[in-house]
Amino acid sequence: MKFHTEYLWFQTQQHREYVRITDKVEAAVHQSGIREGMVLVSAMHITAGVAVNDNEPGIWNDIDQWLEKLAPYRRDYEHHHTGETNADSHLKNILTHHQVILPVTDGKLDLGPWQEVFYCEFDGQRRKRAIIKVMGE
């Protein structure tokens, strides 16, 4: 049984940004030498997500506006009594979920034709991390 662990660092230019990481996940699988197994890709923060969706800029604009509509920035969240201002980032993270598990078959990510992996930053402009852990044989 083999394991391979990598940490991806991000520092986005925007407060909210969606970064395609499919190639980095594929590279980690290749590096691991694992032919059969699973890869966990998981944000290590509570204000960022990881999601599988289409590599098409329009849909990501739609997703971004929709997240802001369902989980809007507001001043009056109770979390802000701590001095934070990012309660909406926590809620957006709940909507997208913060992780995915990707199947590995025959040494490759076993994804459908339009499935790509994205790191979803909801409180950026600072250094943040995601973990990639490949497990299999």
Next chain:
Amino acid sequence: MKFHTEYLWFQTQQHREYVRITDKVEAAVHQSGIREGMVLVSAMHITAGVAVNDNEPGIWNDIDQWLEKLAPYRRDYEHHHTGETNADSHLKNILTHHQVILPVTDGKLDLGPWQEVFYCEFDGQRRKRAIIKVMGE
């Protein structure tokens, strides 16, 4: 360590449809011969989900109406500039999530009494796939 991979094909009659697949996942576990491990059940499209919920038709009607309320069909999504009309299907997929991991204990799906697995189609009437991957010993 053992692996077993299957692909389920769907072609739903409705545009949106919720298909119970618990028996197919159980059959895959049985076929795998795995006694301890985990099963990943994951849609291979970005307009379909996989979720665990109750096998009771009323709740699925409630879920369907609620998804349409939170992530409604609209003409004016930016994604539709590509010629697509299914941006709402992408958003509904984000709400349900596109995958679950089920524990396998003593050769069986280790689910609670009311937990059943469903494939959630948000843009159907065409051939689509989900992957089942069992991993364990």
Next chain:
Amino acid sequence: MKFHTEYLWFQTQQHREYVRITDKVEAAVHQSGIREGMVLVSAMHITAGVAVNDNEPGIWNDIDQWLEKLAPYRRDYEHHHTGETNADSHLKNILTHHQVILPVTDGKLDLGPWQEVFYCEFDGQRRKRAIIKVMGE
């Protein structure tokens, strides 16, 4: 390859309640003797979730109010024709998701600095369960 399975029981005092379980998950990892792998933490009910978020009471009040706003209690859900009154608990569960997978590296939960694990009860005041399954080497 090693496996370790535990069941956590809950009986919350409130109808909705968010219970920190990070220590219990860490104890299960320690007990398993696994140094590299993954832990699945999954609610065994369809009216409870498991989520990673901040151990800060204000954000959990924000999350609770936000879940009630997006998935409110109502009398007229179709699921209630069965005699149940908890359709909103099913919908809240969909929003939070019912499970997480946590990476284990060097014998420890490989979490970011603010990540903590919570059991999210949406229909409590009765005995309910979550499963912890550690898998690795």
